[in-house]
Amino acid sequence: MFDSLAEKLQATLADVRGRGTLTEADVSAAMREIRLALLEADVNFKVVKRFTNAVKERALGANVIGQLNPGQQVVKIVSDELTELMGGAARDLSFSPRPPTVVVMAGLQGSGKTTATAKLAHYLREQHGSSVAVAACDVYRPAAVDQLIKVGTQAGAAVYEQGTDRDPVKIAAWARDRAQSEGKDVLIIDTSGRLHIDKELMAELANIKLAVRPHDVLLVVDAMTGQDAVNVAEQFAEVVQFDGVVMTKLDGDARGGAALSVKEITGKPILFASTGEKIDQFERFHPDRMAQRILGMGDVMTLIERAESAYDEQQAAELERKIRKQEFGLDDFLDQMRQIRRLGPLQSLLGMIPGLGKELRNAKIDEREFDRLQAIILAMTPQERRHPELINGSRRLRIARGSGTNVQAVKQLIKQFDQMRKVMRQVSQGKMPDLGALMRQAR
């Protein structure tokens, strides 16, 4: 299903190992495989050319030593370069010092704007506790307003609409005034899908921007878009100077090369990724995960991950000993969480492998939750981490203060940890626990 690029490259570079460095011929051969892989991933043709030239520079003369074989080495260089290209300075939404922050969603027909509008509203409410309103400015598509009313309400946002007989620009302006007078923190304006070459509708979008003076204009792009992504992005950039991109339908198996193309050509960052049908399947964009996806690194544990894995033989033996002797402490717990978190980029791919079980498919680490747990654990002394039973009322208070959480949260963590220790004991006794239960207990 997913041919490992690393394996293909290794076949190409089979006789390099003895030599120790990559020659021009080696690199050219490797670049051909990479070019094919990127084109297959729908990265724009021009961008592929530029990219492979840049990588060639880095790959030439690279030392082939250590645990990685030449194929893996090249893939690593490519992966790093891709990540750098798509990452750069991470950017969040731009928030206004004086509310409301106005966000405009734009894009082609069917890209997922309305769904993304509701998801963004939900995300902002959860992450920032913002009060959100959404505005229905798609007056053309049948039942578009109805759709936004339904999903917007589901997201807990106020829905502003004036039916389909009014000019979208006027509706947008009215919505902005209303959001202001109602004291909303954020107003998200959903617009109709439009072709980048439709002069009339592009002008309408520009007018909406003029009327509401948004802090963020987001271009919504379907992850399965092919070579045309560049044309679309260029035109939207020219007419409305969008600030960032939302990539949608990433729960499919499209490699998503459009992400790289759009970033390369317009320089605009990808801010969010929509990764499923449910309203909470919406997250900050992770460049490293996207890079791996574009490269089709779909093996359960890629060769590189294994080579780089912090979880080597020694650590594994040590952990086993700790569990057996019940010396498993909160530091180890944190370590485990970190390991599982690293599976992040592969979790959606894992879900596609038959036979691996539903448990792993649902084994998703809530980033915020993880950050909180980490903060609490780090606020403990090493002794407290080894012996959590020492933690009494005054210590709990100190830990709560030190981690910016509350006593309740600290209590809950210790309780969860105890439950987990019980499960770990079962493992050490030779019983295989339900991995799903493990994840759930760890929350």
Added chain:
Amino acid sequence: MAREWTDLFIVDGAGAPAPQPDPEPVARERLRDRFRRLRENMRKTRQALTSEIRETLFEDLSEETWERLEEALIYADVGAKTTAEVVAKLEQEATAGRLSGGEALSDRLVELLAEIATAGDDRIELRAKPTVILVAGVNGTGKTTTVGKLAWHLRRELGRSVVLAAADTFRAAGVEQLELWAQRAGVAFVKGPPGADPGSVAFDAIASARRDAADVVIIDTAGRLHTQDDLMAELSKVRRVIAKQIPEAPHETLLTVDATTGQNGLRQARLFSDAVNVNGLVLTKLDGTAKGGIALAIAHELGIPVKLIGIGEKLEDLRPFEPSEFARALVT
């Protein structure tokens, strides 16, 4: 060179009902004239562009020629595999001296591409009564809009009576959306209660069509990713329900594919085909700048033909697929 609607459908010879007139014939006439003029203009522009590009593409026969051709096809989303085969074949014929001059090369290229695009039977079966057409596809590819357009054309161009089934019971306001299209197209509409089983809506629609002796039932389904096993299983189930009711049904299963789709389109076509035996594609949103070359890759690798193309958001914006026109546009 556009293909006629009557060519697209397989119908019995005699006794075809007369196309149904619209309530406002004069206004329609004016609108139709305007559109005909628009199409003429577009065709002229495209032809002009074609001869321009053809000249530069095959100006001189060098290594660059084949690289430029490769680039052009990749840009059209034809994909590396099919592109390589087409370029290799053309290069071979040129080297063997069978083709001389830019014009001959261009013509042969378009011929080759059109050949590939003509996979299997690109007509739609309409002889059964009622004919059941199942429409499926990934989210956002234009299923509901296509269903509305198809219904309108069936009524207007072929005088058929149509029933639309709102078997998309998942999407927020999905049923309302199709209902509006049914009204616009002037055709009957069947829906179920909120959250109903899509199979049961299809069943009801077909039963209703039989009762009222309707000619065609078109079943709109919810958008789904081909990677969602449970949803693909649901789609298979809908098909089974239909087949149980009428053994040869669905007589036509159309997959909507967005013309902007990249190589993932191949996986979509493959997996949807596994689930419901796709007969043909509707290539939508061809009014943008994307060429829809992925349809060529699908025809080439899976043998599934394009039957219809969508070229806008209005009722009229649907046309029978024409391989040569499509092939020429790919390299324009």
